[in-house]
Amino acid sequence: MAYWLLKTEAETFGWEDQLKRGAKGEPWSGVRNFTARDNLRAMKKGELAFFYHTGKEKAVVGVVKVIKEAYKDTTAEEDFWSMVDVVAVEPFPKPVTLAEVKAEPKLAGMALVKYSRLSVQPVSDAEWKLVRKMGGFKG
DNA sequence: GCCAACGTTGGC
DNA sequence: GCCAACGTTGGC
Numbered sequence: 001m002a003y004w005l006l007k008t009e010a011e012t013f014g015w016e017d018q019l020k021r022g023a024k025g026e027p028w029s030g031v032r033n034f035t036a037r038d039n040l041r042a043m044k045k046g047e048l049a050f051f052y053h054t055g056k057e058k059a060v061v062g063v064v065k066v067i068k069e070a071y072k073d074t075t076a077e078e079d080f081w082s083m084v085d086v087v088a089v090e091p092f093p094k095p096v097t098l099a100e101v102k103a104e105p106k107l108a109g110m111a112l113v114k115y116s117r118l119s120v121q122p123v124s125d126a127e128w129k130l131v132r133k134m135g136g137f138k139g
Numbered sequence: 140g141c142c143a144a145c146g147t148t149g150g151c
Numbered sequence: 152g153c154c155a156a157c158g159t160t161g162g163c
Contacts, residue, residue, distance in 0.1 A: 007161090009161095034146085054162090058162075115145090116161065117160050
């Protein structure tokens with residue numbers, strides 16, 4: 001069971017938009033970076049990901065679940081890009097900001113800090129647990 | 140709005 | 152196959 005982090009601009013497609021899709025979920029399209037694409041392809045059905053807002057907010061705001069594994073990104077001109085479908089699981093009781101992540105020494109190795117431009121990132125078990133805890137989740 | 144980081148492209 | 156130029160992302 002691996003964990004992930006998906007970045008999006010709230011103004012373009014944010015948590016509210018994801019919520020509105022309900023149980024049908026939403027294709028995570030538009031990824032045009034090979035590292036990010038490979039991460040998409042490594043995602044398994046049922047795995048969880050943090051939903052992160054870039055731009056003004058810069059915070060982890062929710063948790064989503066993969067409901068369909070990687071398939072061809074229908075919005076791409078080339079046929080080598082991929083997307084997955086994700087569904088909203090639950091919002092963070094308290095969003096965890098980038099500043100908070102950076103201020104936590106245990107999270108210094110997080111891809112969010114080290115590879116700030118990567119839009120689809122792996123998250124370790126320890127990072128997953130700690131960020132959830134910082135976000136007000138019990139257990 | 141600027142700039143650093145870094146991935147991608149294209150010329151050689 | 153190397154590397155300079157360029158474009159894009161995203162934090163500040």
